[in-house]
Amino acid sequence: MTVLQESPWYQDLNQGEIKGLISGIELGLQLKFGSEGLHLMSEISQIKDLEVLTAIREGIRTKNTLEEIRQIYQADE
Known part of the structure; x- marks a missing residue:
């Protein structure tokens, strides 16, 4: 696979x-x-991890604030 x-x-x-x-x-x-x-x-466009980007996309449907969206990708840092 590598x-x-x-x-x-x-x-x-x-x-x-x-x-x-x-x-x-x-x-x-x-x-x-x-x-x-x-x-x-500007922050999101720097992310190259497909799983994190997919989580952000899905989070847009369920999260109610921009801070909740930001927490999705800052949790992985």
């Missing part, structure tokens, strides 16, 4: 998933929290 993860093809696929998740998160934050939600994007 050889596969190091392949350029896998890296491109992973980068595509990351970009898609970040784009979805940005849209979700803007729709739910307005322009205030977009202030988190």
Whole structure:
């Protein structure tokens, strides 16, 4: 599996998933929290962990404040 993860093809696929998740998160934050939600994007766009990005995307549906969203990814630091 390590050889596969190091392949350029896998890296491109992973980068595509990351970009898609970040784009979805940005849209979700803007729709739910307005322009205030977009202030988190400078932090979120630095995250490269697919699991954390997926948790953030899912959290947009269930969390009620930007601080709750921030806690999702700051818990892993």
